[in-house]
Amino acid sequence: MISSTAIAHLKEKLGDANVLHEKEDLLTLGYDSTPGVHHLPEVVVYPTTTEEVIAAMEIAEREGLPLTPRGSGTGLSGGSVPVKGGMVLCLTRMNRILEIDEENLTATAEAGVITLDLFNAVAAKGLFYPPDPGSQKISTLGGNVAENAGGLRGLKYGVTRDYVMALKGVLADRSLIATGGKSVKDVAGYGFKDLLVGSEGTLGIVTEITVKLIPPPQDKRTILAYFNDVRTAGEAVSRIIAAKIIPSTMEIMDRAVINCVEDYVKIGLPRQMAALLLIEVDGHPAPVAEEAAGVQKILEQVKAAEIHVARDAEHAASLAAARRTALSALARMSPTTLLEDATVPRSRLAETFSEIERLTEKYRLKVGTFGHAGDGNLHPTVLCDERDHEEMERAHAFYNELYEQVLAWGGTVSGEHGIGLAKKEYLARQIGPGGVQVMKRIKQVFDPQGILNPGKIFDEGDPCTQVHVEEGFRVSH
Numbered sequence: 001m002i003s004s005t006a007i008a009h010l011k012e013k014l015g016d017a018n019v020l021h022e023k024e025d026l027l028t029l030g031y032d033s034t035p036g037v038h039h040l041p042e043v044v045v046y047p048t049t050t051e052e053v054i055a056a057m058e059i060a061e062r063e064g065l066p067l068t069p070r071g072s073g074t075g076l077s078g079g080s081v082p083v084k085g086g087m088v089l090c091l092t093r094m095n096r097i098l099e100i101d102e103e104n105l106t107a108t109a110e111a112g113v114i115t116l117d118l119f120n121a122v123a124a125k126g127l128f129y130p131p132d133p134g135s136q137k138i139s140t141l142g143g144n145v146a147e148n149a150g151g152l153r154g155l156k157y158g159v160t161r162d163y164v165m166a167l168k169g170v171l172a173d174r175s176l177i178a179t180g181g182k183s184v185k186d187v188a189g190y191g192f193k194d195l196l197v198g199s200e201g202t203l204g205i206v207t208e209i210t211v212k213l214i215p216p217p218q219d220k221r222t223i224l225a226y227f228n229d230v231r232t233a234g235e236a237v238s239r240i241i242a243a244k245i246i247p248s249t250m251e252i253m254d255r256a257v258i259n260c261v262e263d264y265v266k267i268g269l270p271r272q273m274a275a276l277l278l279i280e281v282d283g284h285p286a287p288v289a290e291e292a293a294g295v296q297k298i299l300e301q302v303k304a305a306e307i308h309v310a311r312d313a314e315h316a317a318s319l320a321a322a323r324r325t326a327l328s329a330l331a332r333m334s335p336t337t338l339l340e341d342a343t344v345p346r347s348r349l350a351e352t353f354s355e356i357e358r359l360t361e362k363y364r365l366k367v368g369t370f371g372h373a374g375d376g377n378l379h380p381t382v383l384c385d386e387r388d389h390e391e392m393e394r395a396h397a398f399y400n401e402l403y404e405q406v407l408a409w410g411g412t413v414s415g416e417h418g419i420g421l422a423k424k425e426y427l428a429r430q431i432g433p434g435g436v437q438v439m440k441r442i443k444q445v446f447d448p449q450g451i452l453n454p455g456k457i458f459d460e461g462d463p464c465t466q467v468h469v470e471e472g473f474r475v476s477h
């Protein structure tokens with residue numbers, strides 16, 4: 001238990017308003033957006049500068065407290081849940097955009113800046129920051145970096161990692177790290193920046209991020225297609241990619257999700273349809289027109305039930321906004337919403353939908369599936385009740401069997417939500433004990449005492465007792 005002296009020291013260094021330690025204040029900070037995982041921290045601090053991060057870490061060390069970095073807590077794998085108690089370091093008050101450099105096309109911001117705020121700030125200067133997780137109105141850039149977040153535009157524009165040029169942060173021993181810069185090329189030694197991206201708060205606290213910006217697309221077309229069969233929608237995605245058309249967005253919702261979203265936003269989605277695809281092509285006007293025509297032709301060839309082109313930008317934005325509500329809309333339907341992040345090579349999409357349907361029936365579950373179809377990244381979501389143990393067992397069996405097939409197809413257990421607490425077992429299955437050993441050894445170099453976000457990505461244990469690394473283990477990136 002944290003001492004009253006330590007609380008007093010924290011308040012002295014960070015200010016009273018930036019230190020929470022009463023149980024009622026801590027309650028909501030023991031969760032992220034992952035169902036079924038919760039643990040109370042002993043104290044939550046909101047540093048406003050890097051010096052305050054270091055001061056808080058020093059006090060945590062004196063008290064023997066583990067540290068869990070936190071952004072907005074929208075994570076979907078339990079990453080910011082402080083499973084070992086201790087101190088939560090919440091970066092949301094380090095929220096200044098420090099620079100938009102129009103000569104180098106970069107922006108530099110503190111880790112707590114909200115993703116959409118950065119997007120809007122650079123858009124006001126005629127620039128474009130593409131990564132747009134569905135949570136962009138709330139998620140922080142630090143959380144995006146730590147999870148290597150994807151988003152609706154990932155298909156054409158890539159994920160957070162593709163835009164991170166430089167990072168500043170604090171390592172477990174409180175030393176400062178600055179890695180990367182504004183040079184577009186930099187191969188000087190190991191890529192620490194890339195190691196920190198996606199490290200889920202286990203290797204260092206990210207305090208400042210410099211991202212690459214690009215010119216915005218000049219034109220955009222939005223197409224909405226409905227299908228009588230979800231496999232046909234999957235086939236349409238594979239065919240569009242095979243035709244060498246790369247839309248910026250190709251999102252899917254199945255019937256269950258269409259109905260939940262329609263209940264929620266009431267924009268007239270047809271409830272009887274088995275699936276919809278929301279497709280956006282963007283870029284210079286001439287290729288956009290050509291690509292939109294190509295997409296429409298393929299949709300006709302696969303016999304989509306209906307094909308609509310958005311009337312105008314406002315209509316297009318309302319369709320994208322409806323898609324972004326999918327998770328919230330599903331979450332209203334049952335006490336527990338278990339959401340997974342299965343990702344397959346795109347040519348396997350139609351088969352993945354068949355497999356989800358087969359398993360839904362086999363395990364007698366309610367499942368709604370949506371996701372970034374163009375990335376092969378699906379979120380099959382089981383609507384259940386965690387108080388019903390038998391139903392939860394069936395839900396876990398469903399995911400177990402699904403992941404077995406996904407891995408057999410060369411897919412991955414997480415396309416964008418990270419491993420955190422929720423997918424540790426699946427990660428070990430994907431990369432094998434050899435892969436986990438290498439990750440543990442990297443963790444040991446950065447954080448020998450294991451104080452940063454303990455219990456995440458893999459179970460603890462002495463990483464150096466087993467130095468043998470199996471030949472041929474697979475790491476996905």
Ligand SMILES: Cc1cc2nc3c(=O)[nH]c(=O)nc-3n(C[C@H](O)[C@H](O)[C@H](O)COP(=O)(O)OP(=O)(O)OC[C@H]3O[C@@H](n4cnc5c(N)ncnc54)[C@H](O)[C@@H]3O)c2cc1C
Binds near residue numbers: 078111132141149416
């Ligand atoms: C409705 C909804 C839609 C979503 N859509 C998407 C989507 O389309 N694509 C996608 O990829 N994800 C999506 N997510 C998941 C989530 O929003 C992302 O993972 C996001 O990047 C988390 O940001 P956060 O600020 O909430 O981080 P948190 O949830 O607070 O933390 C996430 C992880 O990052 C670590 N962390 C946070 N800040 C730092 C820091 N400064 N330094 C070091 N480590 C840190 C934490 O320890 C934790 O492990 C969605 C979530 C919701 C609820």
